[in-house]
Each structure stands twice: as C-alpha cells, then as structure tokens.
Amino acid sequence: MLRAITHLPANHGRGAPADSITLAHDERRLRRKLLTFRGGTEVMVDFPQTVTLDHRGALELDDGRIVEIVAAEEALYEIRGRDTAHLVRLAWHIGNRHTSAQLEQGRILIKRDHVLRTMLEGLGATVTNVSEPFFAEHGAYHSHGEQGHALLAR
Numbered sequence: 001m002l003r004a005i006t007h008l009p010a011n012h013g014r015g016a017p018a019d020s021i022t023l024a025h026d027e028r029r030l031r032r033k034l035l036t037f038r039g040g041t042e043v044m045v046d047f048p049q050t051v052t053l054d055h056r057g058a059l060e061l062d063d064g065r066i067v068e069i070v071a072a073e074e075a076l077y078e079i080r081g082r083d084t085a086h087l088v089r090l091a092w093h094i095g096n097r098h099t100s101a102q103l104e105q106g107r108i109l110i111k112r113d114h115v116l117r118t119m120l121e122g123l124g125a126t127v128t129n130v131s132e133p134f135f136a137e138h139g140a141y142h143s144h145g146e147q148g149h150a151l152l153a154r
Contacts, residue, residue: 004045004059012058017068024072025134028053037067055133071133079108080126090125100136
C-alpha cells in the first residue's frame, strides 16, 4: 500500500498531480487515515501529528508521486449582521456553542444546523444557505504541541 510521506502546501511548485481527492473540512484535518483518490489509488496517511491539508495542497507519496487535495463544497450558512459590532456578537454566540466557523470580512460561515439558524435569526442575523468550500478556524485548544499554536504564541 502506498504511504504519504509528507504534506505540501498550496502552490507547492512540485509539478502536476498524478491524482486528486476531494475532502470536506473535517476530512482535511487528519493524522492517520486511509484515503482513496479519484483514480482509485489508496494511500495511508500516518503522520506523527495532526495536520490540516490545504485546498490545492498535496501529499507526496513514498513512490515520489504527488496527489492533490481539493476542498469539497459543503452545505453552509452565510451569516451577516447589521454592522461589525453585531457580527462580533453573533460570532460570540456561535463560539459559545463550540461551533466551527469561517470568519471573514462582513460574514461568518458555519455548517448548516437548523437550531443554530433559529438562534441566529432570533438575534437579528441574516442567514442564507450557500454551498462552497469550508475553511473553519481551528480552536486554540487543538493540538497544543503545534508550532505557532495560540497558547504557545508570545
């Protein structure tokens, strides 16, 4: 079985990929997992630490091939507030429920959940169904040993 020996960031410059796989947000954060690529190639990922695979990043295999990672489109809510202060309050309520969120200028994206939608609309948010790749923030308490981790920053 093929093994991934390293993960490469987007724009890695290592040439054209031999194959690709489309993964949702939660699937791109992994340490040990068997992946089956579009062409049927099975690859064992077994890294010493949890990593987040970049959209358009890649895995380098033990046979030298490069296989591309593509972020899947996901069913999300786009949340908008009346103004920046309102959006910050909405973000606080989302975080208070330990919900993964993608924070952007003027909007927040979360996975669809009708209970959260009801809460957010009750707080005055505009909530719209969208389908796009999801790039949520990873919490400060994930993988404490990672270099640059929020709790290690000085």
